[in-house]
Amino acid sequence: GQNIDQPTEMTATEGAIVQINCTYQTSGFNGLFWYQQHAGEAPTFLSYNVLDGLEEKGRFSSFLSRSKGYSYLLLKELQMKDSASYLCAVRDSNYQLIWGAGTKLIIKP
């Protein structure tokens, strides 16, 4: 079966750095997405990785290792508004998007 694993919940302090990990086992790989979802709202696109390495976009960076089936999302200079769930999703060989259940990030002052 296909599987995406993320921690259920993480807590971090305002101004700090947090890394949210995602591991995946899918039938094929055609890219990995990170989405942010605030409570009661729709997911919004953060990043896309298809090649190994780090993609940086402002305070957010996403890393991919295809050989390890592993990605992480790095959030720097955390702000209270970053409190949300972060969903990892992988596009498989059939171009289906397989979603993780998300990591709920709690930011404390």
Add this chain to the structure above:
Amino acid sequence: DAMVIQNPRYQVTQFGKPVTLSCSQTLNHNVMYWYQQKSSQAPKLLFHYYDKDFNNEADTPDNFQSRRPNTSFCFLDIRSPGLGDAAMYLCATSREAGGGETQYFGPGTRLLVL
């Protein structure tokens, strides 16, 4: 602004009473998706349209149907809602279906079944 719009944002229905959720998009994207998402769970793809071609997920119950009368609109019909169908229903679009195509989501419709 180009966007994905869902109406209503909140829908209350009675057990067994048919309900229709609507989605429209001004992005002129080819692909439209319907997801069901329950609290703290991953979005579950129900079906998607590539243009007028309908693609049903194998495990989507027959109770769920969809219509896409034109490029801009897509509807989700729940013929006989059960208590287990209470969830957030998300509509999404993408320009194409593969590779690095990003899916853009509407704000969702939260369905409550009494």
